Structure formats: structure tokens, C-alpha cells
Amino acid sequence: MTQNQTSQPIAPDELPDVITRYLAAHRARKTAAALATFTDDAIVTDDGTIYSGPPAIENWLNRSSTEYDYTVELTSAHSTDATHHTATNRLQGDFPGGIVDLRYQFTLRDDLIERLVIEP
Template sequence: MHDNQPRTTTPDTLPEVITRYLAAHRTHDTATAIAAFTREATVIDDGNTYEGTQAIGEWLDRSATEFMYTIHLTRAQRTDATHYIATHHLEGNFPGGTIDLRYQFTLREDLIERLVIEP
């Protein structure tokens, strides 16, 4: 079967590097979160692009303090061997108060090479 359709999976079947990153991000553990990325990784969030671990670390630190919110993983999908989507529901003191965001991961050599976060 080669239809390349995303397959819903359970959160506990996401690759270890993704669950490690998500747990570190949730607890504001920037050092552990950064270690999940390749050196030349790219993150795209809120229309901004962050390239390399230094820029990603600054983004993580800023996003950890900008708003207070809760985050819950509501869905996990595997697109193919290197692409995964983790959908999160956020509630907090940011504009609008609630949002569902898709964290779209691209992996390379068991690390995150690209992360796109969008509604």
C-alpha cells in the first residue's frame, strides 16, 4: 500500500525524539528541547522562521515566557517514515484564549530537522 495518506497513531507510538521534545517544551526545559534538533534545523512558528539551534533556543525561551497556557496532545499522525503531525489544544492568556495547533515534524537521523507549527 503506497497511498501516502496520514495514519492516525497513538501519542505513545510517536518517535522518542518527538515525545522528548514535546515533554521538554511543555516543562520549559530548553536544553533538552534543543538536543532533539539537528544543528541546522528549522522551526516555523507564527509566520517566523528560526534556523539553527541558537535561534531555536531563543524562540523556545521567548515562547516559554510570553504567555501562560496549558497544552494537551489531542492527536498524532504518521505521514511516512520521517514525517509526523502532533495536534495540540492550547488554552491560556494569549489572544483568543484557545487554539488547536499542528506540530509538523520532519526527522533526519533520529533528530528533528524541521518543525512547522500552524493552526
């Protein structure tokens, strides 16, 4: 995102299909379906750690879906342009703190997720 671009709120159902598919698969703990939404050279950054490429992202998906029991609620969505979108999710569960709002910042390429950054 450049300095001149601003993020505009959108309805969550206006997120691109690939993001909706990723969020649903990850929430359902369907690793293969979630992994299929990423490019072959995708990068995920979560909790300060970078996961690059399908094997690392698959390991992250497996670990993140089993480490804690939690529910996920999509609370808002924003779009900067056709390739940059943010989905804010509220997670509630048995992890430290018990509740957190996380921004999932997506960069898309060729209708797949090229980059995902997850942060508070």
C-alpha cells in the same frame, strides 16, 4: 510529503521518542532538553516566522515558553512515514483567543528533528 502519501492516525504514544522528548521538554519549559532534540541545521517555522539553527531556535524556545501562561494537551497524532509526523496540541491560556489547536509537523533525520512547522 508527496501527493501519493497520506497521513494515518496513530496513538500519541506511538510518536517517535524524539518527538515525545521534545514535546515533554517544551511543555516543561526545559529549553536545553528541547534544543537537544534538533539537528544542527534544523529549521522551525512558527506563527509565520522562520528560526534557523540552534541559536535562533533556542531564542524561540525561550520566548515561546515565557510569553504567555498556558497548558498544552496532546490531542491527536498522525504519521505519513518514518520521518514525517504530526502532533496536534490544544493550548489554553492567557494569549489572545485563549484556546487554539496547533499542528506540530515534524520532519526527522537521524533520530532528531530536522524541521518543525507549527500552524493552526
